[in-house]
Amino acid sequence: MQHVTERERMCPPAALDVSGVSHSYGQKQALTEVSFSITPGLFTVLLGLNGAGKTTLFSLISHLYNTRHGSIRIFGHDISRRSGEALRRLGIVFQARTLDLDLSVYQNLSYHASLHGIGRRAARVRIANLLAQVDMTNRLNDKARSLSGGQMRRIEIARALLHRPPLLLLDEATVGLDIQSRAEILAIIRGLVATDGTSVLWATHLIDEVEDEDQVVVLDRGKVVANGRVDDVVRSAGAISIHQAFAALAGLVPVQADKGSAI
Amino acid sequence: MKRHTAQTAIPAGLAEELRGFRLDQYLVCLRGILVREGLRFLNQRERFISSLVRPLLWLFVFAAGFRQVLGVSIIPPYKTYVLYEVYITPGLCGMILLFSGMQSSLSMVYDREMGNMRTLLVSPFPRWFLLVSKLLAGVAISILQVYVFLAIAWFWGVRPSLAGYVLVLPALFLAGMMLCALGLLLSSMIKQLENFAGIMNFVIFPMYFASSALYPLWRIQESSPLLHKICLANPFTYVVELIRFALYAQVDWKSLVVVVACTALFLGGAILAYDPSRGLLGRRQDGGGNS
Numbered sequence: 001m002q003h004v005t006e007r008e009r010m011c012p013p014a015a016l017d018v019s020g021v022s023h024s025y026g027q028k029q030a031l032t033e034v035s036f037s038i039t040p041g042l043f044t045v046l047l048g049l050n051g052a053g054k055t056t057l058f059s060l061i062s063h064l065y066n067t068r069h070g071s072i073r074i075f076g077h078d079i080s081r082r083s084g085e086a087l088r089r090l091g092i093v094f095q096a097r098t099l100d101l102d103l104s105v106y107q108n109l110s111y112h113a114s115l116h117g118i119g120r121r122a123a124r125v126r127i128a129n130l131l132a133q134v135d136m137t138n139r140l141n142d143k144a145r146s147l148s149g150g151q152m153r154r155i156e157i158a159r160a161l162l163h164r165p166p167l168l169l170l171d172e173a174t175v176g177l178d179i180q181s182r183a184e185i186l187a188i189i190r191g192l193v194a195t196d197g198t199s200v201l202w203a204t205h206l207i208d209e210v211e212d213e214d215q216v217v218v219l220d221r222g223k224v225v226a227n228g229r230v231d232d233v234v235r236s237a238g239a240i241s242i243h244q245a246f247a248a249l250a251g252l253v254p255v256q257a258d259k260g261s262a263i
Numbered sequence: 264m265k266r267h268t269a270q271t272a273i274p275a276g277l278a279e280e281l282r283g284f285r286l287d288q289y290l291v292c293l294r295g296i297l298v299r300e301g302l303r304f305l306n307q308r309e310r311f312i313s314s315l316v317r318p319l320l321w322l323f324v325f326a327a328g329f330r331q332v333l334g335v336s337i338i339p340p341y342k343t344y345v346l347y348e349v350y351i352t353p354g355l356c357g358m359i360l361l362f363s364g365m366q367s368s369l370s371m372v373y374d375r376e377m378g379n380m381r382t383l384l385v386s387p388f389p390r391w392f393l394l395v396s397k398l399l400a401g402v403a404i405s406i407l408q409v410y411v412f413l414a415i416a417w418f419w420g421v422r423p424s425l426a427g428y429v430l431v432l433p434a435l436f437l438a439g440m441m442l443c444a445l446g447l448l449l450s451s452m453i454k455q456l457e458n459f460a461g462i463m464n465f466v467i468f469p470m471y472f473a474s475s476a477l478y479p480l481w482r483i484q485e486s487s488p489l490l491h492k493i494c495l496a497n498p499f500t501y502v503v504e505l506i507r508f509a510l511y512a513q514v515d516w517k518s519l520v521v522v523v524a525c526t527a528l529f530l531g532g533a534i535l536a537y538d539p540s541r542g543l544l545g546r547r548q549d550g551g552g553n554s
Contacts, residue, residue, distance in 0.1 A: 062381075062385045063384075063385065064381060064384055064385065083387070084283045084284075084387040084388070084389065085283060085387070086387075087385055087386065087387035088283065088387040090385070092381075092385055094378060094381055096377075096378040097377075097378060098377075098378035098379055098381055098382050099379075100299070100303070100379050101377075102302075102303060102306045102307075103299070103302055103303075103306075107299070107302060110295070110298075111295050111296075111298070111299045111382075112382060113295070114291050114292050114294060114295020114296070114298075115292055115295060115296075115382065115383065115386035115388065115393075116292075116386065116387065117284050117285075117288030117289070117291050117292055117388070118291065119287075119291050120291075159382075
């Protein structure tokens with residue numbers, strides 16, 4: 001991992017610390033006092049229905065939007081005040097496809113490498129390694145336009161990892177993919193957490209992507225309604241499974257049991 | 264990392280970001296953006312052809328027809344009577360830069376709609392640097408187009424001196440910077456690709472026709488004092504005059520000052536507009552991260 005300061009080694013900060021963040025679009029409140037943090041090296045799922053505020057939160061974390069209320073820190077670096085240092089530690093896979101369709105896979109990745117100041121020679125080595133990791137080596141010179149949805153996602157994941165970020169954000173990365181592609185993408189990301197210690201924030205509304213050992217942050221109508229390990233969230237929601245807990249927390253079905261807050 | 268104090272000449276935030284990368288990394292980033300824009304340009308051959316066809320039609324058809332109707336008296340930088348083709352060539356160079364600048368604006372809106380812009384904006388390099396790099400890429404492509412046009416015009420009898428060909432380069436660079444910066448600023452105001460047609464009607468055509476590109480200012484003043492005033496207020500007039508004088512190895516200082524000042528104004532506006540904390544994009548964010 002790059003850019004680890006002495007202070008960070010002594011007292012490692014949270015991979016991501018979101019504190020009291022609120023955001024509105026005119027009169028419409030999108031996020032209200034959102035707070036949570038991600039421990040380095042963990043796979044954290046940001047669960048929320050469509051419109052819960054996940055993409056808004058991602059836009060704030062990635063500094064596409066300015067954080068007007070609250071603060072966001074990536075490995076201790078405030079995204080508003082030290083955006084450069086924070087963004088160096090961040091890899092992002094956006095919900096919308098962001099590859100340049102007219103360029104080849106290599107050209108897309110090489111462009112991204114240059115946007116992080118990585119020279120041609122180093123970029124070439126990293127691109128070869130990452131394409132092997134996502135099993136796309138044979139598509140190096142193909143135009144992005146010729147790739148399937150799942151293949152584009154793999155390339156976008158490789159791109160997000162090019163500058164070796166210790167924190168990876170993925171916004172609905174499996175939306176629109178078939179079951180096999182979804183499983184493969186998830187396996188790649190979970191493999192990164194296990195082998196490289198990468199911290200991951202995985203935003204989704206697909207509950208079956210959550211595993212028992214994951215950390216979960218449940219977002220509902222712009223508010224964090226649960227935050228913790230899966231079994232803690234299930235227990236505090238008075239549910240018997242994460243499916244039931246999510247449904248209850250998102251107000252989809254009533255839960256009879258005593259439901260304390262998991263926050 | 265030490266924090267900069269208020270007395271420091273460079274703002275603290277900027278200094279911190281500058282410290283984050285070495286100079287060679289800035290150059291790597293600039294090269295990457297230049298290469299990417301170049302590749303996009305090469306992938307759109309029709310864009311290159313149409314950018315040349317437009318001024319060449321004006322030169323071959325319009326100018327040939329008007330040659331007999333419009334006489335151009337001896338005005339600086341010309342020392343003799345010149346053919347109308349010679350007179351409108353600087354304006355046509357400006358036209359290429361103008362369309363190219365607006366094309367880069369279109370490209371920014373397209374990138375934003377397609378999501379490519381996000382990959383640029385989440386780069387850890389300072390946003391002003393990313394936008395200036397994008398601008399330089401657009402200018403480099405514009406200049407290339409102008410030189411191809413000038414090469415073709417040479418066969419049509421428009422033959423500046425060798426010094427003119429060399430000295431027009433900085434003029435083209437400055438003019439290109441101004442027009443691309445204007446395009447960049449406009450791109451921050453356009454929400455959807457469909458709205459780009461408005462740019463054609465309300466920016467490109469008025470700027471081009473209400474300038475000294477087609478007629479000398481004294482002729483415009485004779486026919487309409489109001490239009491003459493509009494032409495004087497139009498920055499594109501100064502783009503044309505800067506190029507016209509440079510083609511004759513001269514500097515029109517007034518035009519130079521106006522072009523540099525407008526570049527600073529438009530570029531400053533564009534950087535502010537793309538700044539998430541202050542910009543138009545920041546104010547206009549919509550749900551789903553589609554800005």
